Amino acid sequence: MAARPGGASGPFHIASPVLESLALSKAAGTPVYMKLENAARQGCRRFVCSSGGNAGLAMAYAARKLGLPATVVVPSSTGPMVVRKLRELGAHVEISGKVWDEANERAKELASAEGCVSIHPFDHPLIWEGHASLVRELRDTLEAKPGAVVLSVGGGGLLAGVAAGLRAVGWQDVPIVAAETWGAHSLHAALEAGRLVSLPDITSVAKCLGAKTVSAQALRCAQELRVVSQVVEDAEAVRAMEQFLGE
Structure with missing residues (x-):
């Protein structure tokens, strides 16, 4: 827990809300919950x-x-x-x-x-620890263990953190659906090769989120836990974003 300016103490982040998506629940035929990290505050020397x-x-x-x-x-x-x-x-x-x-x-x-x-934006234990807090918040919010966790993968920091969080709360059997777009699919490419590989370029429209090489920790997590790699076309990702906005 870090000290805030002015002598106050406490974390820089808030526990983001978890809301059921009625539209996605209807489409999937099972309750779908969204962890609204967009509602969270974006939580030496220079x-x-x-x-x-x-x-x-x-x-x-x-x-x-x-x-x-x-x-x-x-x-x-x-x-x-x-x-x-x-x-x-x-x-x-x-x-x-x-x-x-x-x-x-x-x-x-x-x-x-x-x-x-x-x-580093994604390849550091403290980054993973921060992402792991998502799972602890889900455990404290949901009435039952989720059937799966769906997340996006860029460099793999979120995946590594969620995997650590699932292990910490005893949910390591919960599958993770790791979503990427073609042209920014460094995790998928690494899983297929069985080792870290670098994409020649980021050709997806998700250029600012893509990393040519996924983190080694993310690959280890994907190999050790129940991780399903799902790669979609750019158009599918854009349609999904529009659907989220409609929520």
Whole structure:
């Protein structure tokens, strides 16, 4: 538990709500619940982070609460709304490369040259620990163990954290559906090869969320637990987003 400015204490995040999706429940023929992390606050010296958006927003929020400067390096595929939100949180934004992997190389250069605290967006135990809290919140909210957990995979931090959380609460038998889009399917490619592989490029429309190589921890979790890799076309992903917005 981190100390907040002004002497107050407590976590920087809130427990996000869990709501049943009536439309998805009807379509699936079973209750479907959504963990609304979009409702959560994006929870030293200078911080530097590479990000397509989400991790950068979380780091910028934490840095602002701690009163510390932050630099977020994003690829050119990151949308202008995300860049604006990062700047509103007080972060310095640098645009480098076309995809996250290239932005990450620039972030590592900055961290080394300026002595910054480097925050990896998905490949670090503390990141996984944060994501694991989702499962503890689900355990405290739901009346019964879920039949499955559906999540998206970029670099694999969310998958690694949810897997750790499932183990911690004794739900390791709950299957995880790991969703990716073709052209950003680094986990699926690694599972097929049985080892880490790098995609030649991120060709999906989800460019700012894709990583050419999934984290080693995510691959281990996918091999050890009941993880179902589901890859969809960009058009299917866009339709799903529109359906969520309709909720």
